[in-house]
Amino acid sequence: MKDNNDMPGHLARRFQQIAVAVFLAEVGDAGFDLTPVQYAALATIKANPGLDQVTLAGLIAYDRTTITGVIDRLVQKGLAERRASRRDRRARELEITDEGRRTLRKITPAVESAQRIMLRGLSAKESEDLMRLLHKAIAAGNELSRAPLREAQA
Amino acid sequence: MKDNNDMPGHLARRFQQIAVAVFLAEVGDAGFDLTPVQYAALATIKANPGLDQVTLAGLIAYDRTTITGVIDRLVQKGLAERRASRRDRRARELEITDEGRRTLRKITPAVESAQRIMLRGLSAKESEDLMRLLHKAIAAGNELSRAPLREAQA
DNA sequence: TACTGATAGTCAGCATACTGAACAATATCC
DNA sequence: GGATATTGTTCAGTATGCTGACTATCAGTA
Numbered sequence: 001m002k003d004n005n006d007m008p009g010h011l012a013r014r015f016q017q018i019a020v021a022v023f024l025a026e027v028g029d030a031g032f033d034l035t036p037v038q039y040a041a042l043a044t045i046k047a048n049p050g051l052d053q054v055t056l057a058g059l060i061a062y063d064r065t066t067i068t069g070v071i072d073r074l075v076q077k078g079l080a081e082r083r084a085s086r087r088d089r090r091a092r093e094l095e096i097t098d099e100g101r102r103t104l105r106k107i108t109p110a111v112e113s114a115q116r117i118m119l120r121g122l123s124a125k126e127s128e129d130l131m132r133l134l135h136k137a138i139a140a141g142n143e144l145s146r147a148p149l150r151e152a153q154a
Numbered sequence: 155m156k157d158n159n160d161m162p163g164h165l166a167r168r169f170q171q172i173a174v175a176v177f178l179a180e181v182g183d184a185g186f187d188l189t190p191v192q193y194a195a196l197a198t199i200k201a202n203p204g205l206d207q208v209t210l211a212g213l214i215a216y217d218r219t220t221i222t223g224v225i226d227r228l229v230q231k232g233l234a235e236r237r238a239s240r241r242d243r244r245a246r247e248l249e250i251t252d253e254g255r256r257t258l259r260k261i262t263p264a265v266e267s268a269q270r271i272m273l274r275g276l277s278a279k280e281s282e283d284l285m286r287l288l289h290k291a292i293a294a295g296n297e298l299s300r301a302p303l304r305e306a307q308a
Numbered sequence: 309t310a311c312t313g314a315t316a317g318t319c320a321g322c323a324t325a326c327t328g329a330a331c332a333a334t335a336t337c338c
Numbered sequence: 339g340g341a342t343a344t345t346g347t348t349c350a351g352t353a354t355g356c357t358g359a360c361t362a363t364c365a366g367t368a
Contacts, residue, residue, distance in 0.1 A: 004194050004214055007269050009173040011288040014215055016170040018292060019163040021299035037354065040158050054316060060158055061168055066355050068318060090316040090363045115161050121294020126287055133276060133284040134165040138172060140275020145175035146356065191324065208346060220325055222348060244333050244346040300326065
């Protein structure tokens, strides 16, 4: 009888569960209230100023219906802004605010610490191997979810 | 500038996302409507008849507040039953129904197929390595989430 | 230009997950 | 035995994620 714990799907769920808990704990201890999802979105907005929501969703592999709420919360916290685009009146252009930039800067040590903690059971080489294998599995399965990773358009 | 895609937390999220999508697609194609979470719960109830909700949650590392809704849905679908325990009147004893047993049996090929598909980018050895490393990282981080894995009591 | 198809964003509805609180029942300790 | 702590379950509230539908807009074409 195959144990749940031998199924890659179950292991994926558990690892993610721990990763989120560690992230929230580290970031919370540092005095911030930001989820992993919100952090990734904010960092990506900062790196690609003026991008629209669909592009943002593609860059971090979120569903486009999920990104709406995530941006709502970033805007509500004063970390990002959503403006109507003049080139395409359907689209919204996203910008990070000064407050958002400050938050990102101050939160970085906690985020890096979280990444270390969630791999604390592994040696440096093992961590590297795990990341490489996850990368490879994800690349092969990219198109299988509704929210695949998409490169930015030129 | 560190890319999101180099963070273990982000990779964890993506792998899980793909794993869930593949599971739902395979199981759905086979004609069943069962989530990965519901499947794991049902399989664990079958393997441990009469267990209570907290024990079930511990065996599959779910939060105890989450398990309530999962069981609600299994009961509503007629796959499991929830009975008051006579030994401890706070607790509910869980049993799989005949319908649940039938469903588990018929769904197994789809579940196994899903596990293969989510690793389709990896060789057999790479798959084995990934599972081993995930196991190790999860074991070290077990206590860091609100819903750690717990062995069954004797 | 009118039609057709595609695209950007949102929304309603459902299913995990978690926090924190409540309630009832049990266990423990003095 | 009675106060206290702990445990099993549920609930309200919030945040992802998804499906499917809808509106507004844009792009291409007959």
